[in-house]
Amino acid sequence: MLTGEEEALLGGAQGPAVQLAMRILLRMAQWQGADAFIPITSAHVDGCLYEGQGVVRFVDRLRELEARVAVPTTLNAISVELARWRAQGVPVAFGEPAAHIVDAYLAMGVRPSFSCAPYQLGHTPGLGEQVAWGESNAIAYVNSVLGARTDRYGDFLDILAAVAGRVPAQGLHLDANRRGQIVFTLTDRAAALSRHELFYPLLGYAVGLRTPPGRVPVVLGLPDHPGPDRLKAFFAAAASGGSVALAHLVGITPEAPDLSTALHHRPPDSLSAIDRDDLDAVRARLCTARGDGVDAVVLGSPHFSVQEFEQLARLVSGRRRRDGLDLVVTTSQFMRQAAADQGWLDPVERFGARVIADTCVLVSPLLHASVGTVMTNSGKYAHYIPGRLGKAVVMGSLEECVEAAVTGRMPKEAPWT
Amino acid sequence: MDLKAALMSDRGTGWRPLVWTDQPLSFWGGFDPVSGRVVDVHHPLSGRTLTGAILAMPAGRGSSTGSVVLLEALLLGTAPAGLIWSQLDAVLAVGVLVADEMFERTLPWAVVDPQDFPVLARCAEIALDPTGWVRTGRSAEEA
Numbered sequence: 161m162l163t164g165e166e167e168a169l170l171g172g173a174q175g176p177a178v179q180l181a182m183r184i185l186l187r188m189a190q191w192q193g194a195d196a197f198i199p200i201t202s203a204h205v206d207g208c209l210y211e212g213q214g215v216v217r218f219v220d221r222l223r224e225l226e227a228r229v230a231v232p233t234t235l236n237a238i239s240v241e242l243a244r245w246r247a248q249g250v251p252v253a254f255g256e257p258a259a260h261i262v263d264a265y266l267a268m269g270v271r272p273s274f275s276c277a278p279y280q281l282g283h284t285p286g287l288g289e290q291v292a293w294g295e296s297n298a299i300a301y302v303n304s305v306l307g308a309r310t311d312r313y314g315d316f317l318d319i320l321a322a323v324a325g326r327v328p329a330q331g332l333h334l335d336a337n338r339r340g341q342i343v344f345t346l347t348d349r350a351a352a353l354s355r356h357e358l359f360y361p362l363l364g365y366a367v368g369l370r371t372p373p374g375r376v377p378v379v380l381g382l383p384d385h386p387g388p389d390r391l392k393a394f395f396a397a398a399a400s401g402g403s404v405a406l407a408h409l410v411g412i413t414p415e416a417p418d419l420s421t422a423l424h425h426r427p428p429d430s431l432s433a434i435d436r437d438d439l440d441a442v443r444a445r446l447c448t449a450r451g452d453g454v455d456a457v458v459l460g461s462p463h464f465s466v467q468e469f470e471q472l473a474r475l476v477s478g479r480r481r482r483d484g485l486d487l488v489v490t491t492s493q494f495m496r497q498a499a500a501d502q503g504w505l506d507p508v509e510r511f512g513a514r515v516i517a518d519t520c521v522l523v524s525p526l527l528h529a530s531v532g533t534v535m536t537n538s539g540k541y542a543h544y545i546p547g548r549l550g551k552a553v554v555m556g557s558l559e560e561c562v563e564a565a566v567t568g569r570m571p572k573e574a575p576w577t
Numbered sequence: 578m579d580l581k582a583a584l585m586s587d588r589g590t591g592w593r594p595l596v597w598t599d600q601p602l603s604f605w606g607g608f609d610p611v612s613g614r615v616v617d618v619h620h621p622l623s624g625r626t627l628t629g630a631i632l633a634m635p636a637g638r639g640s641s642t643g644s645v646v647l648l649e650a651l652l653l654g655t656a657p658a659g660l661i662w663s664q665l666d667a668v669l670a671v672g673v674l675v676a677d678e679m680f681e682r683t684l685p686w687a688v689v690d691p692q693d694f695p696v697l698a699r700c701a702e703i704a705l706d707p708t709g710w711v712r713t714g715r716s717a718e719e720a
Contacts, residue, residue, distance in 0.1 A: 373636030
């Protein structure tokens with residue numbers, strides 16, 4: 161049932177952009193079986209990558225219609241570092257349309273955050289707040305870690321929801337659909353690895369792989385709070401390995417103070433264990449490289465935080481990466497500035513890292529064609545690099561990545577040490 | 578055996594080759610709209626061309642930029658001829674809606690009962706009949 165106000169919006173009372181947004185949202189609501197809309201308080205927009213003419217034509221059309229966002233809205237990582245792409249040697253034929261898309265969004269009132277980790281930049285809606293977020297890792301993080309409520313919005317619908325200020329009342333916006341269903345219990349052997357940095361991305365990927373689409377997984381048996389960066393790694397990997405948009409980590413995330421609450425006091429749909437062997441299998445699946453040579457190391461998917469800059473700065477202090485090996489750290493302009501202010505950027509750059517803001521290696525032509533094997537500590541980078549860039553991947557902890565950057569070789573196979 | 582669709586677009590397709598998978602595919606990072614091929618090396622359809630075929634997969638997964646990739650493929654003429662899910666993929670559905678509302682490109686789709694979905698694995702060609710049926714006339718053996 162539409163309210164009188166919504167009928168008026170569909171009739172064009174707030175102009176043609178809101179009318180178009182409402183028409184598309186209404187058709188989506190009908191397909192999804194929703195019979196009402198819910199007002200939202202914020203949005204995060206991910207339809208901002210230059211993937212071809214489609215996005216350019218989409219934003220130009222919205223701009224012609226004088227679209228404006230109705231709620232505070234951040235923009236995801238974009239396809240170039242906006243202020244420096246020409247100096248970085250990005251081809252004009254790529255950089256210009258990429259910047260054009262960004263200009264169009266800024267003209268609609270979207271904030272220039274340019275990050276896939278807006279939740280690390282103060283965009284942190286509270287428990288129970290209704291929002292419309294795009295980008296798979298951001299969706300999973302805002303739902304699970306912050307307890308705000310978004311469905312898994314595809315690009316385009318996020319900005320249309322921001323323009324209309326509302327979303328169909330369905331999916332993860334509704335209490336009942338946030339019930340944990342698929343329970344994964346860590347074995348003692350797996351839980352014993354929880355202090356290892358790769359534990360969280362590998363566990364996230366395993367949970368993503370084993371959770372049926374549209375279901376809500378619950379993880380039981382995490383021994384201690386991992387902190388925001390490891391949660392970021394977990395959820396980014398869970399959303400890459402599968403379609404996880406919400407997961408409850410018992411004792412850690414806000415809707416899961418205990419198992420029974422996470423399950424809404426009902427029996428789970430399924431129960432299974434995750435063992436150390438499962439994590440090893442995920443690691444083997446993600447590592448597509450043969451041989452032990454490493455041509456490039458990439459860090460920062462989702463975007464590197466100031467705490468991660470601090471860890472990296474301590475590991476590289478007084479050292480220098482191998483000549484000819486590329487080391488790229490992707491982050492937001494705000495985190496790069498914060499790292500500079502705190503003295504963590506300088507040692508990282510002196511080590512020989514290229515610190516790139518606004519974008520990442522998956523969406524911007526940052527890695528040279530001659531790079532064959534890439535090492536990363538990110539489950540999300542590991543998942544997408546082979547398909548997007550045609551390069552082989554090996555995963556290692558931040559410390560192992562630094563060793564590889566110095567020697568050009570993967571450290572000897574010594575998982576979990 | 579023809580399958581009754583739980584939900585279907587207003588438009589259908591003629592008989593088209595079917596590409597079936599029980600593994601959800603992320604279009605962003607998994608499908609190249611220039612070549613029309615699956616590029617996710619972890620996916621069982623890796624290397625397959627989807628252009629002109631009806632793609633049947635249980636649901637969507639991965640990146641929310643799949644809608645952008647699908648729109649791009651529709652504008653370039655490399656998109657699948659149709660989509661079948663056992664659960665509506667809201668990400669690709671947005672791409673379908675935006676293509677229709679803003680660019681006059683249509684992509685027929687259907688949602689079938691999850692219990693019926695495996696039946697399609699045996700089909701070489703199918704047609705989406707806009708009266709609400711997935712026509713499965715010819716089996717892989719006959720075709």
